Amino acid sequence: MDDETLVQRSLTGDHSAFAELVKRYERPLFHVALRTLRDHEEARDATQSAFVKAWLNLAQFDRTRRFFSWIYRITLNESLNRLRDRRPAEPLDERLVDGGVTPEDQVAGRERSEQLERAMARLTDKQREVIVLRHVLQLSYDEIADALQLPARTVKSRLFSARTRLGEILHDMGVALPPAASRSEAP
Amino acid sequence: MTRTRESLDELMQRVLEGEASSAEQLELQAELARDPAAHTRFAAQADAFERLAQLELPAAPPGLHDAVMAQVRATPVASTTPHRAPGAALRRWAFPAVAAAVALVLLWFTAGPRAGGGPGRAAAPGPAELAGTMAQANIAGVLTLGEGDGALQVHWKRERGGFVLQLESGAEPVEVEVTALTPGSAVRLEFAAELDSTFFREFNVGLPAHRSESCQVTATTPSATLRIQAKFPDGRAVGREITITGLQDAAPGPGEPTSAPPAGH
Numbered sequence: 171m172d173d174e175t176l177v178q179r180s181l182t183g184d185h186s187a188f189a190e191l192v193k194r195y196e197r198p199l200f201h202v203a204l205r206t207l208r209d210h211e212e213a214r215d216a217t218q219s220a221f222v223k224a225w226l227n228l229a230q231f232d233r234t235r236r237f238f239s240w241i242y243r244i245t246l247n248e249s250l251n252r253l254r255d256r257r258p259a260e261p262l263d264e265r266l267v268d269g270g271v272t273p274e275d276q277v278a279g280r281e282r283s284e285q286l287e288r289a290m291a292r293l294t295d296k297q298r299e300v301i302v303l304r305h306v307l308q309l310s311y312d313e314i315a316d317a318l319q320l321p322a323r324t325v326k327s328r329l330f331s332a333r334t335r336l337g338e339i340l341h342d343m344g345v346a347l348p349p350a351a352s353r354s355e356a357p
Numbered sequence: 358m359t360r361t362r363e364s365l366d367e368l369m370q371r372v373l374e375g376e377a378s379s380a381e382q383l384e385l386q387a388e389l390a391r392d393p394a395a396h397t398r399f400a401a402q403a404d405a406f407e408r409l410a411q412l413e414l415p416a417a418p419p420g421l422h423d424a425v426m427a428q429v430r431a432t433p434v435a436s437t438t439p440h441r442a443p444g445a446a447l448r449r450w451a452f453p454a455v456a457a458a459v460a461l462v463l464l465w466f467t468a469g470p471r472a473g474g475g476p477g478r479a480a481a482p483g484p485a486e487l488a489g490t491m492a493q494a495n496i497a498g499v500l501t502l503g504e505g506d507g508a509l510q511v512h513w514k515r516e517r518g519g520f521v522l523q524l525e526s527g528a529e530p531v532e533v534e535v536t537a538l539t540p541g542s543a544v545r546l547e548f549a550a551e552l553d554s555t556f557f558r559e560f561n562v563g564l565p566a567h568r569s570e571s572c573q574v575t576a577t578t579p580s581a582t583l584r585i586q587a588k589f590p591d592g593r594a595v596g597r598e599i600t601i602t603g604l605q606d607a608a609p610g611p612g613e614p615t616s617a618p619p620a621g622h
Contacts, residue, residue, distance in 0.1 A: 185430055188429060189426050189429075192426060193422055196417040196422055196425070197415075197416065200417045200418065200421065214421055217417075217421060217425075218425050221425040221429070222425065222432065225429045225432065226432060282411065286408050286409070294594075301409065305412055306409075306412045306413070306414060324562075327363075327562060329370070330366050330367075330369075330402070331532050331563045333401070333402050333406070333409070334402065336405050337401035337402075338401075338590070340408070
């Protein structure tokens, strides 16, 4: 069943339809919250709160847009508000580097993944956001543009500079890049 | 034909995303062979793509779904009030918007223009301002973000329906982010032809060293406030807000200042 139908049924008070939407999007939305907040409990609370706000405001959802784009904004705003509230005392980067435990950290032996996580933490919020939307959630440029309310061209430009910055950070961290010669044959 | 850097970067993305045709792939190969800088950029992008492929979605915390649904079941059924049509939203905001515009005009006449600042505005540090019309000036204002020869210069001049921002990088590349803060004003990149009449409230652009780009800012309000942020390769980020007023005046009035804002840091 597509999102639109589930939304329509939810509006009639069908809890099972909304439960399906929760099931469909709890994982990516939790990920968005986790990336923003770097704290499992807070991310869990933010995700829960976002779903409940979506339920309460479902009638205001513009059904010409994707449901995910809409609830993504709700989740992100919820996460950013929480981050803003705590930021003076608990900077984002310190939380990550000093032991914020991400799911990736829990997988033993994944050194490259940890390096990537640390590099990601040094990106700006906006750079990290587009990287996650594109490379983790696998959204198209148009979907990202819709979710972030940006022109697709800006999304592309931001992604390009985010990946460039990520490469620079990894380089600064001493993570060797693969030989350039092998990659130059890619196209 | 040699592509612009922006176009070439876009081609790199298309190739790495697997969306490029074989002709485009060959074209990129040729471009990379003759442009070492492009080769390096492509290598960095390819490396990032490879690494980012490892990113995985974490599982949702156990019990999240149940917790959400318990809360949902405990709250009233979602309202069935229909989503407001754009016309309704317009009507809802029309009065406050008109009232705000009138208030701005009154403020202008009450406080009067002052040299070095806009009408009725505090002299304390805040948004850089340029008051009045700028019909006589080609370059109406300049804002410097950053220091030394690497600083970003932002020039603006008035044009019908808004103004043009000219972004000029110095000796180092810079990522510029422009956000329209005034409701009713919008920002678009002038060189982004495909955007045509679609306006956006925010854009960012990566400028290589010694590059100039311009964007059109369209404002339907008497003044427009923009936040401009420059991010430099070493991680420094410098941002300022500028408020440009008198955007709907047709000609310069007597004594209207055309002061430049202070350098921003």
